[in-house]
Amino acid sequence: MTAPKSGPRIKIDGAGLQRRIDELALISENPAPVVTRVLFSEADLRGREYVRRAAREAGLALREDAVGNIFARWHGREPNLPAVGSGSHTDAIPNAGRFDGVVGVLGAFEALAALKRSGFSPRRSLEVVMFTAEEPTRFGLGCLGSRLMGGTIPVARAQALRDREGRGLDELRAAAGYSGSLNSVKLPKGHYHSFVELHIEQGPILEKKKIPIGIVEHIAGPSSYRVTLHGEGGHAGAVLMPKRHDAMLAGAEIALAVERAAKNSGSRDTVGTVGVFRIEPGACNSVPFKAYLEIDLRDSRLDTRAKALAEIRSAARKACVKRGVKMEFEEINADPPADGDPKAVAIVEKVCRELGLRSMRMVSRAYHDSLFMARVSPTTMIFIPCRNGWSHRPEEFATTRHIVAGAEVLAHTMARLAD
Numbered sequence: 280m281t282a283p284k285s286g287p288r289i290k291i292d293g294a295g296l297q298r299r300i301d302e303l304a305l306i307s308e309n310p311a312p313v314v315t316r317v318l319f320s321e322a323d324l325r326g327r328e329y330v331r332r333a334a335r336e337a338g339l340a341l342r343e344d345a346v347g348n349i350f351a352r353w354h355g356r357e358p359n360l361p362a363v364g365s366g367s368h369t370d371a372i373p374n375a376g377r378f379d380g381v382v383g384v385l386g387a388f389e390a391l392a393a394l395k396r397s398g399f400s401p402r403r404s405l406e407v408v409m410f411t412a413e414e415p416t417r418f419g420l421g422c423l424g425s426r427l428m429g430g431t432i433p434v435a436r437a438q439a440l441r442d443r444e445g446r447g448l449d450e451l452r453a454a455a456g457y458s459g460s461l462n463s464v465k466l467p468k469g470h471y472h473s474f475v476e477l478h479i480e481q482g483p484i485l486e487k488k489k490i491p492i493g494i495v496e497h498i499a500g501p502s503s504y505r506v507t508l509h510g511e512g513g514h515a516g517a518v519l520m521p522k523r524h525d526a527m528l529a530g531a532e533i534a535l536a537v538e539r540a541a542k543n544s545g546s547r548d549t550v551g552t553v554g555v556f557r558i559e560p561g562a563c564n565s566v567p568f569k570a571y572l573e574i575d576l577r578d579s580r581l582d583t584r585a586k587a588l589a590e591i592r593s594a595a596r597k598a599c600v601k602r603g604v605k606m607e608f609e610e611i612n613a614d615p616p617a618d619g620d621p622k623a624v625a626i627v628e629k630v631c632r633e634l635g636l637r638s639m640r641m642v643s644r645a646y647h648d649s650l651f652m653a654r655v656s657p658t659t660m661i662f663i664p665c666r667n668g669w670s671h672r673p674e675e676f677a678t679t680r681h682i683v684a685g686a687e688v689l690a691h692t693m694a695r696l697a698d
């Protein structure tokens with residue numbers, strides 16, 4: 280790889296970064312290669328300890344807020360100026376892989392460590408964030424830490440969230456050692472001058488095109504909904520078919536309506552998923568009296584997402600009337616898409632050119648904490664390829680070479696933004 284025309288001469292320690300990614304992967308609720316680190320689980324807490332140690336090894340100063348966002352800072356020559364931020368998450372959904380989020384946290388530590396080794400001295404402070412609960416597993420709502428940092432979610436709403444066992448955020452964060460008012464999590468205006476998140480693409484495009492760096496110009500808007508269906512239970516042998524009010528079958532019709540509506544929205548970016556579907560009592564010889572679904576519906580456009588949602592709601596109503604099932608349909612979140620900052624995108628593009636790395640601008644179909652950082656700071660993301668586009672599964676894989684390239688581009692981008 281050629282050195283950039285301008286900026287510090289840095290060398291990413293690829294072996295060290297890969298070792299740390301592999302070590303963090305072993306901190307999991309499930310045996311390797313599966314990575315599961317649900318918010319405030321024992322594995323998440325041990326993962327946080329690992330993150331603190333890695334930040335200290337990179338020579339960064341630590342701070343944590345009341346919801347458990349971890350900040351690791353390199354104080355600049357003018358420490359009162361808004362900082363240049365980076366970071367991602369280390370929580371992982373059940374049955375995940377080792378790279379989602381982790382590359383953006385450990386990669387950013389290594390980017391800053393490499394800048395330090397080069398003798399670079401930033402004017403603005405550089406800060407890496409490990410965001411709390413990017414994944415929605417515990418509370419059904421993703422990006423909890425960045426939503427609170429950006430003031431996008433009212434504190435009372437965050438406090439009202441409950442996990443499957445009925446435990447709330449305040450109870451769980453206290454048990455994890457986080458106290459203080461959630462009101463203090465919101466960042467003061469102008470905290471960040473700019474924000475750049477490094478992440479695996481979680482899609483197949485970069486690998487297919489053999490392009491090592493993607494630069495995010497647009498992040499699709501996620502939304503999710505909770506559907507609870509109340510039917511009537513009974514004996515699977517005794518209740519004859521015309522007499523049934525099967526909550527599971529109403530749910531099945533709704534799940535198929537989600538697929539249909541996403542396919543027919545008119546936008547190829549509309550995607551709909553029913554990733555949670557629970558029934559009660561869950562016995563082979565009993566008619567399900569209750570079903571619980573969580574719907575994930577996303578799009579890079581709001582009009583086609585709204586059209587798909589209207590179709591899903593209408594199909595759900597019809598299925599429930601037909602089956603004599605009562606329905607509660609609640610919105611969990613409906614976030615607008617975000618645009619990458621054109622200046623930050625142009626800087627990343629220039630860094631890639633100077634490093635001799637091919638790059639392309641792209642849309643992120645996955646959501647990220649950057650979706651919420653983009654509301655409070657000019658933001659973009661650096662994507663690297665991952666094998667077959669696989670993510671949210673244990674086979675998720677990115678090469679050390681691509682991870683190093685991503686960290687190198689991040690380091691140079693942050694150095695430029697800091698000056």
Ligand code: GLV
Pocket residue numbers: 413414421644645646647
């Ligand atoms: C983030 O993990 C997402 O679901 O896009």
Ligand code: MN
Pocket residue numbers: 372379414671
């Ligand atoms: Mn994820």
Ligand code: MN
Pocket residue numbers: 368379380413478647
């Ligand atoms: Mn992620």
